[in-house]
Amino acid sequence: MNEKLSELYRKFDEYKAMNLSLNMARGKPGKEQLDISNDILDPALLGNYKSADGTEVRNYGVLDGIAECKKLYSEILGVPEKNIIVFGNASLTIMYDYIAQCMIFGAGDRPWACQQGIKFLCPVPGYDRHFAILEHFGIEMINIPMDAEGPDMDKVDELIKDEKVKGLICVPMYANPNGISYSERVIERFASLRPAAKDFRVIWDNAYCVHHLSDDCDKFYNIFEYASKYSNEDLFIEVASTSKISFPGAGISVMAASDNNIAAVKKRMTVQTIGYDKINQLRHAAYFRDYDGIKAHMAKHAEIIRPKFDAVLEALEKNFAGREGYSWTVPKGGYFISLDVVPGCAKRTVELCKEAGVTLTGAGATFPYHKDPEDRNIRIAPTFPSLDELKLASEILCLCAMIAEEEKNQ
Numbered sequence: 001m002n003e004k005l006s007e008l009y010r011k012f013d014e015y016k017a018m019n020l021s022l023n024m025a026r027g028k029p030g031k032e033q034l035d036i037s038n039d040i041l042d043p044a045l046l047g048n049y050k051s052a053d054g055t056e057v058r059n060y061g062v063l064d065g066i067a068e069c070k071k072l073y074s075e076i077l078g079v080p081e082k083n084i085i086v087f088g089n090a091s092l093t094i095m096y097d098y099i100a101q102c103m104i105f106g107a108g109d110r111p112w113a114c115q116q117g118i119k120f121l122c123p124v125p126g127y128d129r130h131f132a133i134l135e136h137f138g139i140e141m142i143n144i145p146m147d148a149e150g151p152d153m154d155k156v157d158e159l160i161k162d163e164k165v166k167g168l169i170c171v172p173m174y175a176n177p178n179g180i181s182y183s184e185r186v187i188e189r190f191a192s193l194r195p196a197a198k199d200f201r202v203i204w205d206n207a208y209c210v211h212h213l214s215d216d217c218d219k220f221y222n223i224f225e226y227a228s229k230y231s232n233e234d235l236f237i238e239v240a241s242t243s244k245i246s247f248p249g250a251g252i253s254v255m256a257a258s259d260n261n262i263a264a265v266k267k268r269m270t271v272q273t274i275g276y277d278k279i280n281q282l283r284h285a286a287y288f289r290d291y292d293g294i295k296a297h298m299a300k301h302a303e304i305i306r307p308k309f310d311a312v313l314e315a316l317e318k319n320f321a322g323r324e325g326y327s328w329t330v331p332k333g334g335y336f337i338s339l340d341v342v343p344g345c346a347k348r349t350v351e352l353c354k355e356a357g358v359t360l361t362g363a364g365a366t367f368p369y370h371k372d373p374e375d376r377n378i379r380i381a382p383t384f385p386s387l388d389e390l391k392l393a394s395e396i397l398c399l400c401a402m403i404a405e406e407e408k409n410q
């Protein structure tokens, strides 16, 4: 063993001896963030339990959500209220149900389940739970590389000539995990896609479209505005939620889609439910009121989490600046930082971190089938730990990556 490696191991053992239990694995808000939304739970907010149009929110009724919530998301996403459906507590359920609907009933052609060997395009690195849904339904996933502007659209154009390719799933703004927001050029390419499959859908997961870290933020592009130039509105199923605005798992979620797609989804919903939780919808609408209310609230989140992002970035800069084989993203919003370590070292880095008491998202999780072809990507979720924990965890992560590199070079 060379001297450099034994010195790194010595530091590693010091950290190990601290019996730490730090977690940078999942994109969860910290307690301080949850606390800023507590007033949503104030019963006084609900007043007389009636929404603006007189609907009694404590009783059955209203399939597609109360008008106030539709209005709120209509402002955020820039689509008419008639093109919005308000669902329950998770956009992930919307995505799962939508894919299930396409599998069983189709999307304007035969059910996907009756068409052998269907495929989806997956910009990578991406969100593990998107890939889990597609894998669950046996849909083959094809990696699409990304650069700073978004997915490689030449590759997308090439692959959609195959009518077995039924869709693409992506996070267009502050993507999970690399924080990239698609450029206007990429948005235009999406809007003008000409897939061979007539039942092709893009799941446009805008989970982080209001999650700016400061005023110096990325621009939001309304995909439906761009798609309308090419009569391509039916291609896009947009989803969002308040999971990281108010309470994860206890907020509201929405779908925005074309008239045709909204009609198809509502047809299914009439059988599936009498309506979602309108009490929670009214609470959210009463608390946030409008887009300005959301912006003010997100500014409070940013105050809390910006120092956490900065702490991770400082550690990466301090340890890896100018060091060959390492690169990372510096997002202007969202919930994650994406770190690329020396190829072949991600798994070992995550393993070493675990041994030292730092839990990270599993290496490979950011790729379909958990297979990172270069074994180099690590997703860092800075929001949940305290600032002090995060500083320590980031140092340990950097140390473990350097140990993995040295071990590889032995």
Ligand SMILES: Cc1ncc(COP(=O)(O)O)c(C=O)c1O
Pocket (backbone or CB within 6 Å): 027, 089, 090, 091, 092, 093, 127, 171, 176, 205, 207, 240, 241, 242, 243, 248, 249, 253
């Ligand atoms: C890109 C993305 N979409 C969706 C979700 C989950 O959202 P929801 O709580 O609305 O299901 C997450 C959570 O981490 C996410 O990162």
